[in-house]
Amino acid sequence: MKRLLTGIAAAALLVGCAPSGQNNESSGNQGSDSTASGPKETVTFTLNWVPYGEHAPFYYGIQQGYYADEGIDLKIEPGSGSGNTIKAVAQGQTQFGWADTPPLLNAITTGMPVKSVGVFLQKGPASIEFLADKNIKSIKDLKGKTVGGTPGDAMYATFPALLAANGMQPSDVTVVNMDAANKIAQLAEGQVDAIMGFFHDQGPTIESKTGKKVDHLLFADNGLNLMGLGIVASDETLSSKKDLVGKFVRATQKSWAEAVKNPEDAAKAMAELAENEPPEEVLVKQLTLAEPLLELDTAKSPGVNTEDQWSETIEIMSTNAGLKDAGEPSKYWDSSFAKADGS
CATH class of the missing domain: 3.40.190.10 (Periplasmic binding protein-like II)
Known part of the structure; x- marks a missing residue:
């Protein structure tokens, strides 16, 4: 049975999957050798739904060692809707979530102690x-x-x-x-x-x-340009594990940046590591269709947002979807983690 690779099994895969003539430490992750070879912190990450091609970058990041290079042993769990994922993050059932921005806004205005640390699909799907x-x-x-x-x-x-x-x-x-x-x-x-x-x-x-x-x-091309999916963390994690949040965001930025350049390889990684995923050719198409939503021509790096983007989504939700006491972008988004070029 396929499963997410952790601990010793993950280390074995990382060596086996490195390009010919390379090991994991020489695969372009300079300056992280001591972290990559040291003990890892197990981190749980819950998706918005059951695995589909948009999620391939996370599995690719595991396979390529991007999370391990940050000292993270990543465990990915399927979701059952963004709202439930956000709730699981708020209740401490998972450390990070992958969720859509509109339900995140609604959750925060009802008092859930969570924030976005970067929306990756900047043009909503x-x-x-x-x-x-x-x-x-x-x-x-x-x-x-x-x-x-x-x-x-x-x-x-x-x-x-x-x-x-x-x-x-x-x-x-x-x-x-x-x-x-x-x-x-x-x-x-x-x-x-x-x-x-x-x-x-x-x-x-x-x-x-x-x-x-x-x-x-x-919707985004027809008058309702709402931001899409990104990383959600609890206020408690943001305050007590700020360093871990930074590491997770950096690894995820790199995973997305590399996966959209290599969609077939990312799909292969997901086919090997995920459970109950669509056929590989469907994964490739799903990820390929997701790539323009990153809007990398303006964002420069995956997950890097602007206050204007957040303000537009907040305004649309406030005007058209009953968002109460909307507030400023900082109410919903911590801008200190997702930086251009992962810096």
């Missing part, structure tokens, strides 16, 4: 997805259609605002309430015309299962 034969080319083409959504998530909450931003009324579309785990099957089976979801995750999965092409319309 929230979208309306549909089979290409539906011939939907714009949000206005949803008029008279049925759209599946999951009550309680950010896409469901902001869908009326998406319609309004495109000159439509809520009555123009029939929203069908769906469980998050069933949306893919219900779209593939034609029970609805479209669904609200993350295009880079669900699209390739539907195409793989049905052989039908899937198209999408991003």
Whole structure:
């Protein structure tokens, strides 16, 4: 059975997976030899969902030794939605989480003691997805259609605002309430015309299962540019283990930077180390679709945000999704960790 590699097993894999003629200490991680060879601190990291291609960089980082170089023995756990991941971080059930920004804002305003330490998918993946034969080319083409959504998530909450931003009324579309785990099957089976979801995750999965092409319309391209997924830590961890947070963020930045350059290798690492992941070719496509969302032309390094980005998301959530007592970006985001070039 595949499992996450820890301790001695991880060390063995790191040596075995190093490029020919190299060991882990010579693989481009200069100045970290003593840390890489010393004792590791076991760190738990809970995903937003069950593993899919967006998560490949974390497994690649384990395989390539980027976390080990920071003294981290990383244990990755599947998630069951960003909201549950954030709650697990707040309650100390996991040290770090990978979660979407809109539910993070809501969680913090309700008193959860957590913060973002860097959003990596700076352009949110929230979208309306549909089979290409539906011939939907714009949000206005949803008029008279049925759209599946999951009550309680950010896409469901902001869908009326998406319609309004495109000159439509809520009555123009029939929203069908769906469980998050069933949306893919219900779209593939034609029970609805479209669904609200993350295009880079669900699209390739539907195409793989049905052989039908899937198209999408991003919320971000149609008036609602909300930030996407990133690292969440508890206030307690931020205050008592600041050094560990810095190490984890640096390793994750490097893992993402290298994985998007080598998506096939990252997918192979995930196929070897993860449980219940999609087929390898689907992982490659999912990660490839995620890469533009990093917006590296402006961010320079994965996870590096600006106050303007945070302010825009906060404003959209406050105006359109009922975010109360919104406050400033510093209420939600600690900017001291994710730096350009991992410095």
